[in-house]
Amino acid sequence: MRIHSDSFENGKPIPSEFALGAPGGFGGNRNPQLAWSDAPAGTKSFALLCIDTDAPTDGALVANADVPIPVDHPRGDFVHWVVVNMPVDMTEIAAGSCSSGVTKGGKGPCQGEGARQGLNDYTGWFAGNAEMGGQYFGYDGPYPPPHDLRTHRYFFRVFALDVASLELPKAFTAGDVLRAMQGHVLAEASTYGTYSISG
Template sequence: MQLSSDSITNGQPIAATFAAGNAEGFAPNRNPQLAWHDVPAGTRSFALLCIDPDVPTVPETVGRQDCTVPRDQPRAHFAHWAMADIPADVRELAAGSCSDGFTVRGKTQPAGPAGSRQGLNDFTGWFAGNPDMSGQYLGYDGPYPPFNDERVHRYFFRVFALDVAQLALPDPFTAADVLRAMHGHVLAEASLHGTYTLNPVLA
Protein backbone atom coordinates (compact mmCIF):
# COMPACT_ATOMS: atom_id res chain seq x y z
CA MET A 1 0.00 0.00 0.00
CA GLN A 2 1.21 3.50 -0.82
CA LEU A 3 0.29 6.86 0.74
CA SER A 4 0.64 10.10 -1.22
CA SER A 5 -0.27 13.75 -0.74
CA ASP A 6 -0.69 16.81 -2.92
CA SER A 7 -0.27 18.88 0.25
CA ILE A 8 2.92 17.40 1.75
CA THR A 9 6.14 16.28 0.09
CA ASN A 10 7.56 13.38 2.07
CA GLY A 11 10.29 14.56 4.42
CA GLN A 12 9.83 18.24 3.55
CA PRO A 13 8.40 21.23 5.51
CA ILE A 14 4.63 21.38 5.93
CA ALA A 15 2.96 24.60 4.78
CA ALA A 16 1.40 26.72 7.54
CA THR A 17 -1.96 26.19 5.81
CA PHE A 18 -1.97 22.69 7.31
CA ALA A 19 -0.73 23.74 10.76
CA ALA A 20 -2.65 24.78 13.86
CA GLY A 21 -0.16 27.52 14.73
CA ASN A 22 2.17 29.99 13.07
CA ALA A 23 4.32 32.92 14.25
CA GLU A 24 1.22 35.10 14.75
CA GLY A 25 -0.92 32.56 16.63
CA PHE A 26 -3.50 30.19 15.17
CA ALA A 27 -3.00 29.07 11.57
CA PRO A 28 -5.56 27.88 8.95
CA ASN A 29 -5.44 24.33 10.41
CA ARG A 30 -6.65 22.59 7.25
CA ASN A 31 -6.09 18.86 7.06
CA PRO A 32 -3.74 17.91 4.20
CA GLN A 33 -4.89 15.98 1.17
CA LEU A 34 -4.08 12.29 1.53
CA ALA A 35 -4.63 9.41 -0.92
CA TRP A 36 -3.76 5.74 -0.66
CA HIS A 37 -3.25 3.14 -3.35
CA ASP A 38 -2.49 -0.57 -3.87
CA VAL A 39 -4.90 -1.59 -1.12
CA PRO A 40 -4.66 -5.28 -0.19
CA ALA A 41 -7.49 -7.71 -0.88
CA GLY A 42 -9.71 -8.30 2.13
CA THR A 43 -9.55 -4.72 3.39
CA ARG A 44 -12.78 -3.87 5.24
CA SER A 45 -11.83 -0.46 6.69
CA PHE A 46 -8.95 1.96 7.23
CA ALA A 47 -7.57 3.75 10.27
CA LEU A 48 -5.56 6.97 10.14
CA LEU A 49 -3.15 8.46 12.65
CA CYS A 50 -0.95 11.57 12.66
CA ILE A 51 1.79 11.49 15.30
CA ASP A 52 4.53 13.94 16.26
CA PRO A 53 7.32 11.99 18.06
CA ASP A 54 9.31 15.12 18.93
CA VAL A 55 7.24 16.71 21.70
CA PRO A 56 9.15 18.05 24.74
CA THR A 57 8.77 16.16 28.01
CA VAL A 58 9.58 19.09 30.33
CA PRO A 59 6.59 21.48 30.03
CA GLU A 60 8.34 24.16 32.07
CA THR A 61 10.78 24.74 29.18
CA VAL A 62 8.08 25.28 26.55
CA GLY A 63 7.25 28.71 25.15
CA ARG A 64 9.79 30.71 27.18
CA GLN A 65 11.73 33.70 25.90
CA ASP A 66 14.55 33.17 28.41
CA CYS A 67 15.53 29.65 27.37
CA THR A 68 15.20 27.06 24.65
CA VAL A 69 13.96 23.49 24.68
CA PRO A 70 17.25 21.58 24.31
CA ARG A 71 17.54 19.42 21.22
CA ASP A 72 18.60 16.46 23.35
CA GLN A 73 15.70 16.76 25.81
CA PRO A 74 13.81 13.41 25.93
CA ARG A 75 10.76 13.47 23.65
CA ALA A 76 7.29 11.95 23.66
CA HIS A 77 4.59 11.20 21.09
CA PHE A 78 1.73 13.64 20.49
CA ALA A 79 -1.30 12.56 18.47
CA HIS A 80 -2.66 15.19 16.07
CA TRP A 81 -5.28 12.96 14.43
CA ALA A 82 -6.96 9.62 15.06
CA MET A 83 -9.70 8.37 12.75
CA ALA A 84 -11.16 4.86 12.63
CA ASP A 85 -13.74 2.91 10.61
CA ILE A 86 -12.96 4.71 7.36
CA PRO A 87 -15.01 2.72 4.80
CA ALA A 88 -13.12 0.30 2.57
CA ASP A 89 -14.12 2.13 -0.62
CA VAL A 90 -12.56 5.45 0.49
CA ARG A 91 -9.21 6.21 -1.14
CA GLU A 92 -8.76 9.93 -0.54
CA LEU A 93 -9.32 12.73 1.95
CA ALA A 94 -9.44 16.13 0.25
CA ALA A 95 -7.53 19.04 1.74
CA GLY A 96 -9.70 20.87 4.25
CA SER A 97 -12.44 18.22 4.14
CA CYS A 98 -11.99 17.19 7.80
CA SER A 99 -10.62 20.39 9.33
CA ASP A 100 -10.68 24.01 8.16
CA GLY A 101 -9.76 26.40 10.97
CA PHE A 102 -8.83 26.04 14.63
CA THR A 103 -11.71 25.73 17.10
CA VAL A 104 -11.00 26.86 20.66
CA ARG A 105 -12.09 24.10 23.07
CA GLY A 106 -12.09 21.65 20.16
CA LYS A 107 -14.33 20.62 17.30
CA THR A 108 -17.41 18.81 18.61
CA GLN A 109 -18.41 17.14 15.34
CA PRO A 110 -15.48 17.17 12.91
CA ALA A 111 -16.24 16.23 9.33
CA GLY A 112 -15.07 12.94 7.85
CA PRO A 113 -16.10 10.15 5.48
CA ALA A 114 -19.57 8.75 6.17
CA GLY A 115 -19.35 5.99 8.75
CA SER A 116 -15.93 6.99 10.07
CA ARG A 117 -15.26 7.97 13.68
CA GLN A 118 -12.93 10.76 14.84
CA GLY A 119 -10.98 10.38 18.06
CA LEU A 120 -9.46 12.79 20.54
CA ASN A 121 -6.12 14.35 19.69
CA ASP A 122 -3.56 15.28 22.34
CA PHE A 123 -4.43 18.97 22.44
CA THR A 124 -7.14 17.67 24.79
CA GLY A 125 -4.54 16.90 27.45
CA TRP A 126 -2.23 19.78 26.59
CA PHE A 127 -4.95 22.39 27.20
CA ALA A 128 -6.62 20.54 30.09
CA GLY A 129 -5.36 22.98 32.72
CA ASN A 130 -6.13 26.12 30.71
CA PRO A 131 -9.61 27.48 31.51
CA ASP A 132 -9.70 29.43 28.24
CA MET A 133 -8.71 26.50 26.02
CA SER A 134 -9.74 23.26 27.76
CA GLY A 135 -12.10 20.89 26.00
CA GLN A 136 -12.33 17.74 23.92
CA TYR A 137 -10.28 18.21 20.77
CA LEU A 138 -11.68 15.76 18.22
CA GLY A 139 -10.37 15.17 14.72
CA TYR A 140 -7.40 16.90 13.09
CA ASP A 141 -5.51 19.74 14.71
CA GLY A 142 -2.19 20.31 13.01
CA PRO A 143 1.35 21.27 13.99
CA TYR A 144 1.93 23.92 16.67
CA PRO A 145 5.42 23.23 18.10
CA PRO A 146 7.07 25.53 20.65
CA PHE A 147 8.80 28.53 19.08
CA ASN A 148 11.78 28.00 21.39
CA ASP A 149 12.36 24.34 20.50
CA GLU A 150 15.83 23.53 19.14
CA ARG A 151 14.43 20.50 17.31
CA VAL A 152 12.44 20.53 14.07
CA HIS A 153 9.32 18.44 14.64
CA ARG A 154 8.25 15.58 12.37
CA TYR A 155 4.63 14.66 11.66
CA PHE A 156 3.94 11.09 10.55
CA PHE A 157 0.69 10.36 8.72
CA ARG A 158 -0.04 6.61 8.87
CA VAL A 159 -2.88 4.78 7.12
CA PHE A 160 -3.68 1.18 8.07
CA ALA A 161 -5.71 -1.29 5.99
CA LEU A 162 -7.72 -3.50 8.36
CA ASP A 163 -9.56 -6.79 8.06
CA VAL A 164 -12.51 -5.57 10.19
CA ALA A 165 -15.20 -3.04 9.30
CA GLN A 166 -15.26 -1.52 12.78
CA LEU A 167 -12.83 -1.39 15.67
CA ALA A 168 -13.87 -2.00 19.26
CA LEU A 169 -13.22 1.48 20.66
CA PRO A 170 -14.44 3.48 23.65
CA ASP A 171 -16.33 6.74 23.18
CA PRO A 172 -14.41 8.97 23.00
CA PHE A 173 -11.24 7.20 21.90
CA THR A 174 -7.58 8.14 21.46
CA ALA A 175 -4.78 7.19 19.09
CA ALA A 176 -3.53 4.74 21.72
CA ASP A 177 -6.97 3.09 21.74
CA VAL A 178 -6.81 2.70 17.95
CA LEU A 179 -3.36 1.11 18.12
CA ARG A 180 -4.57 -1.39 20.71
CA ALA A 181 -7.84 -2.20 18.95
CA MET A 182 -6.30 -2.86 15.55
CA HIS A 183 -3.63 -5.23 16.88
CA GLY A 184 -3.86 -8.43 14.84
CA HIS A 185 -6.10 -6.81 12.20
CA VAL A 186 -3.57 -4.85 10.10
CA LEU A 187 -3.22 -6.06 6.51
CA ALA A 188 -0.94 -3.23 5.36
CA GLU A 189 0.36 0.17 6.43
CA ALA A 190 1.55 3.20 4.46
CA SER A 191 3.04 6.41 5.79
CA LEU A 192 4.62 9.73 4.92
CA HIS A 193 5.88 12.59 7.03
CA GLY A 194 6.48 16.29 6.91
CA THR A 195 8.35 18.69 9.18
CA TYR A 196 7.40 21.93 10.91
CA THR A 197 9.07 24.48 13.16
CA LEU A 198 8.22 27.89 14.59
CA ASN A 199 11.79 28.52 15.73
CA PRO A 200 13.07 31.37 13.50
CA VAL A 201 16.63 30.07 13.87
CA LEU A 202 15.63 26.76 12.27
CA ALA A 203 13.08 27.96 9.72
Protein backbone atom coordinates in the same frame (compact mmCIF):
# COMPACT_ATOMS: atom_id res chain seq x y z
CA MET B 1 0.32 -0.05 0.14
CA ARG B 2 1.16 3.59 -0.58
CA ILE B 3 0.14 6.98 0.79
CA HIS B 4 0.87 10.47 -0.49
CA SER B 5 -0.24 14.04 0.03
CA ASP B 6 -0.72 16.85 -2.47
CA SER B 7 -0.45 19.27 0.47
CA PHE B 8 3.24 18.59 1.26
CA GLU B 9 6.09 16.49 -0.11
CA ASN B 10 7.31 13.50 1.86
CA GLY B 11 10.02 14.66 4.25
CA LYS B 12 9.51 18.34 3.36
CA PRO B 13 7.97 21.24 5.33
CA ILE B 14 4.21 21.33 5.93
CA PRO B 15 2.72 24.72 4.91
CA SER B 16 1.36 26.81 7.79
CA GLU B 17 -2.18 26.60 6.37
CA PHE B 18 -2.18 23.03 7.70
CA ALA B 19 -0.76 23.96 11.12
CA LEU B 20 -2.48 25.07 14.32
CA GLY B 21 0.41 27.38 15.18
CA ALA B 22 2.35 29.81 13.03
CA PRO B 23 4.83 32.61 13.71
CA GLY B 24 2.96 35.22 15.72
CA GLY B 25 -0.20 33.19 16.38
CA PHE B 26 -2.48 30.60 14.81
CA GLY B 27 -2.10 28.95 11.40
CA GLY B 28 -4.88 27.89 9.05
CA ASN B 29 -5.37 24.53 10.84
CA ARG B 30 -6.72 22.84 7.71
CA ASN B 31 -6.21 19.10 7.46
CA PRO B 32 -3.90 18.17 4.57
CA GLN B 33 -5.00 16.17 1.56
CA LEU B 34 -4.13 12.48 1.81
CA ALA B 35 -4.67 9.59 -0.60
CA TRP B 36 -3.68 5.94 -0.40
CA SER B 37 -3.74 2.97 -2.75
CA ASP B 38 -2.74 -0.67 -3.26
CA ALA B 39 -4.46 -2.02 -0.15
CA PRO B 40 -4.14 -5.79 0.14
CA ALA B 41 -6.95 -8.24 -0.57
CA GLY B 42 -9.19 -8.72 2.43
CA THR B 43 -9.08 -5.07 3.51
CA LYS B 44 -12.41 -4.06 5.08
CA SER B 45 -11.58 -0.64 6.52
CA PHE B 46 -8.81 1.88 7.08
CA ALA B 47 -7.50 3.71 10.14
CA LEU B 48 -5.34 6.83 10.17
CA LEU B 49 -3.01 8.33 12.77
CA CYS B 50 -0.99 11.55 12.63
CA ILE B 51 1.74 11.69 15.26
CA ASP B 52 4.49 14.19 16.03
CA THR B 53 7.39 12.05 17.25
CA ASP B 54 9.47 15.04 18.35
CA ALA B 55 7.32 16.51 21.13
CA PRO B 56 9.32 17.77 24.15
CA THR B 57 8.72 15.71 27.29
CA ASP B 58 9.27 18.44 29.91
CA GLY B 59 6.16 20.62 30.24
CA ALA B 60 7.96 23.17 32.39
CA LEU B 61 10.58 23.66 29.70
CA VAL B 62 7.88 24.04 27.06
CA ALA B 63 6.15 26.67 29.22
CA ASN B 64 9.35 28.71 29.68
CA ALA B 65 9.67 30.58 26.39
CA ASP B 66 12.85 32.31 27.61
CA VAL B 67 14.90 29.09 27.47
CA PRO B 68 15.48 27.41 24.08
CA ILE B 69 14.59 23.71 24.03
CA PRO B 70 17.78 21.87 22.94
CA VAL B 71 17.72 19.61 19.91
CA ASP B 72 18.85 16.68 22.09
CA HIS B 73 16.11 17.18 24.71
CA PRO B 74 14.18 13.88 25.30
CA ARG B 75 11.21 13.52 22.98
CA GLY B 76 7.88 11.72 22.95
CA ASP B 77 4.77 11.34 20.79
CA PHE B 78 1.99 13.91 20.38
CA VAL B 79 -1.13 12.78 18.53
CA HIS B 80 -2.70 15.22 16.07
CA TRP B 81 -5.33 13.08 14.33
CA VAL B 82 -7.09 9.75 14.83
CA VAL B 83 -9.59 8.34 12.31
CA VAL B 84 -11.09 4.83 12.22
CA ASN B 85 -13.76 2.84 10.39
CA MET B 86 -13.05 4.46 7.04
CA PRO B 87 -14.83 2.28 4.45
CA VAL B 88 -12.71 0.29 2.02
CA ASP B 89 -13.79 2.55 -0.85
CA MET B 90 -12.66 5.67 1.01
CA THR B 91 -9.09 6.16 -0.17
CA GLU B 92 -8.73 9.93 -0.01
CA ILE B 93 -9.35 12.78 2.43
CA ALA B 94 -9.67 16.20 0.80
CA ALA B 95 -7.72 19.16 2.17
CA GLY B 96 -9.78 21.14 4.66
CA SER B 97 -12.61 18.59 4.72
CA CYS B 98 -12.15 17.62 8.40
CA SER B 99 -10.70 20.84 9.80
CA SER B 100 -10.54 24.41 8.54
CA GLY B 101 -9.59 27.00 11.11
CA VAL B 102 -9.06 26.98 14.87
CA THR B 103 -11.93 25.96 17.14
CA LYS B 104 -11.11 26.95 20.71
CA GLY B 105 -12.30 24.21 23.06
CA GLY B 106 -12.19 21.58 20.33
CA LYS B 107 -14.45 20.71 17.41
CA GLY B 108 -16.41 17.97 19.16
CA PRO B 109 -17.05 14.49 17.72
CA CYS B 110 -16.67 14.52 13.93
CA GLN B 111 -18.51 11.85 11.98
CA GLY B 112 -18.78 11.43 8.24
CA GLU B 113 -18.66 8.91 5.40
CA GLY B 114 -18.95 6.11 7.96
CA ALA B 115 -15.72 7.15 9.68
CA ARG B 116 -15.15 8.16 13.30
CA GLN B 117 -12.57 10.63 14.58
CA GLY B 118 -11.02 10.33 18.01
CA LEU B 119 -9.42 12.68 20.49
CA ASN B 120 -6.09 14.27 19.72
CA ASP B 121 -3.54 15.23 22.38
CA TYR B 122 -4.54 18.89 22.53
CA THR B 123 -7.30 17.58 24.81
CA GLY B 124 -4.73 16.95 27.52
CA TRP B 125 -2.45 19.82 26.61
CA PHE B 126 -5.18 22.46 27.01
CA ALA B 127 -6.84 20.80 30.03
CA GLY B 128 -7.49 23.43 32.69
CA ASN B 129 -7.06 26.32 30.25
CA ALA B 130 -10.16 28.52 30.59
CA GLU B 131 -9.95 29.76 27.01
CA MET B 132 -8.76 26.65 25.14
CA GLY B 133 -9.76 23.67 27.31
CA GLY B 134 -12.13 21.02 25.94
CA GLN B 135 -12.30 17.76 24.02
CA TYR B 136 -10.33 18.05 20.80
CA PHE B 137 -11.71 15.55 18.29
CA GLY B 138 -10.45 15.22 14.73
CA TYR B 139 -7.51 17.07 13.22
CA ASP B 140 -5.61 19.88 14.86
CA GLY B 141 -2.29 20.56 13.21
CA PRO B 142 1.30 21.25 14.22
CA TYR B 143 2.08 23.81 16.90
CA PRO B 144 5.62 23.10 18.12
CA PRO B 145 6.99 25.48 20.75
CA PRO B 146 8.50 28.56 19.06
CA HIS B 147 11.57 28.19 21.28
CA ASP B 148 12.16 24.55 20.29
CA LEU B 149 15.38 24.26 18.29
CA ARG B 150 14.39 20.89 16.78
CA THR B 151 12.34 20.66 13.59
CA HIS B 152 9.42 18.35 14.31
CA ARG B 153 8.33 15.42 12.11
CA TYR B 154 4.66 14.61 11.61
CA PHE B 155 3.94 11.05 10.50
CA PHE B 156 0.67 10.25 8.72
CA ARG B 157 0.13 6.48 9.02
CA VAL B 158 -2.70 4.64 7.30
CA PHE B 159 -3.55 1.04 8.25
CA ALA B 160 -5.48 -1.51 6.17
CA LEU B 161 -7.59 -3.61 8.53
CA ASP B 162 -9.37 -6.95 8.14
CA VAL B 163 -12.43 -5.70 10.07
CA ALA B 164 -15.06 -3.18 8.96
CA SER B 165 -15.12 -1.40 12.32
CA LEU B 166 -13.27 -1.24 15.61
CA GLU B 167 -15.06 -1.42 18.95
CA LEU B 168 -14.20 1.84 20.65
CA PRO B 169 -15.80 4.21 23.16
CA LYS B 170 -17.38 7.47 22.00
CA ALA B 171 -14.31 9.45 23.06
CA PHE B 172 -11.33 7.32 22.06
CA THR B 173 -7.61 7.97 21.73
CA ALA B 174 -4.78 6.76 19.52
CA GLY B 175 -3.80 4.35 22.31
CA ASP B 176 -7.29 2.83 22.22
CA VAL B 177 -7.00 2.41 18.45
CA LEU B 178 -3.56 0.81 18.58
CA ARG B 179 -4.85 -1.73 21.10
CA ALA B 180 -8.05 -2.43 19.13
CA MET B 181 -6.09 -2.92 15.88
CA GLN B 182 -3.85 -5.63 17.27
CA GLY B 183 -4.14 -8.73 15.11
CA HIS B 184 -6.16 -6.92 12.43
CA VAL B 185 -3.52 -4.93 10.48
CA LEU B 186 -2.95 -6.26 6.96
CA ALA B 187 -0.67 -3.45 5.79
CA GLU B 188 0.56 0.03 6.70
CA ALA B 189 1.83 2.99 4.71
CA SER B 190 3.22 6.28 5.98
CA THR B 191 4.43 9.67 4.87
CA TYR B 192 5.73 12.57 6.91
CA GLY B 193 6.17 16.30 6.78
CA THR B 194 8.22 18.63 8.95
CA TYR B 195 7.33 21.84 10.77
CA SER B 196 8.99 24.45 12.94
CA ILE B 197 8.15 27.98 14.02
CA SER B 198 11.48 28.54 15.75
CA GLY B 199 12.96 31.92 14.92
